[in-house]
Amino acid sequence: MCETDQPTLEVDVHERLNSWARCSVCKQKAPNYDRQPERRFEFIPVWGIKVFLLYAPRRVNCSCCGVKVEHMPWALGKRQITRSYAWYLAQWSKRMSWQEVAEAFHTTWHHVFCSVEMAVMWGREHQDLSDIKSIGIDEIQWQKGHKYLTVVYQIDQGRKRLLWVGQHRRTKTLLYFFRWFGKERSAELQNVCSDMWRPYLKVIKKKAVNAINILDRYHVMAMISKAIDKVRAEESRQMKADGLEPLLTNSRFILLKRPENLTDKQEIRLADLVQYNLRSIRAYLLKEDFQQFWTYISPYYAGKFLDAWCTRTMRSKIEPMKKIAKTLRNHRPLLVNWFKAKGELSSGVVEGFNNKAKLTMRKSYGFRTFRGIEIALYHAMGDLPVPKVTHRFF
Ligand SMILES: [Zn+2]
Secondary structure, three states: OEEOOOOOEEEEEEOOOOOOEOOOOOEEEOOOOOOOEEEEEEEEEEEEEEEEEEEOEEEEEEOEEEEEEEEOOOOOOOEEEEEEHHHHHHHHOOOOOOHHHHOOOOOOOOHHHHHHHHHHHHHHHHHHOOOOOOEEEEEEEOOOEEEEEEHHHHHHHOOOOEEEEEEOOOOOHHHHHHHHHHHHHHHHHOOOEEOOOOOHHHHHHHOOOEEEEOOOHOOOOOOOHHHHHHHHHHHHHHHHHHHOOOOOOOOHHHHHHHHHHOOOOHHHHHHHHOOOOHHHHHHHHHHHHHHHHOOOOOOOHHHHHHHHHHHHOOOOHHHHHHHHHHHHHOOHHHHHHHHHEEOOOOOOHHHHHHHHHHHHHOOOOOOOHHHHHHHHHHHHHOOOOOOOOOOOOO
């Protein structure tokens, strides 16, 4: 059928003769009441031709719910698109950005969003949460300014996925997670990886009663890098003010990179810099030294190393580094826990997830709301189940 300049295929749908409809609320059969005007439901396109189901829904007089629209298995509430089409769009949204899906199938961004939202809601209702032993808690900045998300991942060797997303990074936020996760499952947790954010540590201690709390490597090293950056910036400014040669200009990346990742040119530059007894360089060397911490096997010797490193750093007279040493000292038991759980956790998991989350948020640009980001993250990283009858690509 040709309605506009674009060809569309329209399929008339009729109920079986003398059949009773089901109430859309309780799904029970009920006597017919009246009929509503015809509606168009968009189905999966065939060879680029849009397909619509045309049907005039009946209303039923349900004995428990009153007069209601009948249940239509293909419909998605009041939406214009059918359930099958929504699953189809949702599947594609895993491979392309939402905008690209909308363009590819000549539909709107809003329809794509609704489809992904439906898939996520179904998946979260049907996901299996048994046997989760290790979780990682992270925070991600979103939008500009100080808006944070709290994200919780499962980080077991056998299964890694996003479990939960919450707005903000307050005590309350993480409490919401544990409420959702349930008391029983929380008690079965063995490892909880987190950074040093105080509200998190407090809640973990209270709610994951049988788990050991581990400060993960990624967050600790990121914290030290930040301190080095601060030292370098301060020193660079100071040297400029003193009229000294701007030695440290453009040295930022050299100091933040691991030595094995440096280019030849950068390596020479670093060797050059080391000759000067600069605070930035000493801070850098302290960080490189700290890498050794993660290579220990015995918690006891790791602890010894940590103490020695902290003592040395406290004597360095470099304020931002001293602050790090103090923080690490205060969290000594949590740091040493890393070695108790080693083998069960892979170290890069939280970092990998963190990168993927940021990428997802960037790719699904056009989100201004928490709901949009939440849905996108669950869809991309939740490893959610799909129904068996979902429309497949082939
Ligand atoms: Zn009913």
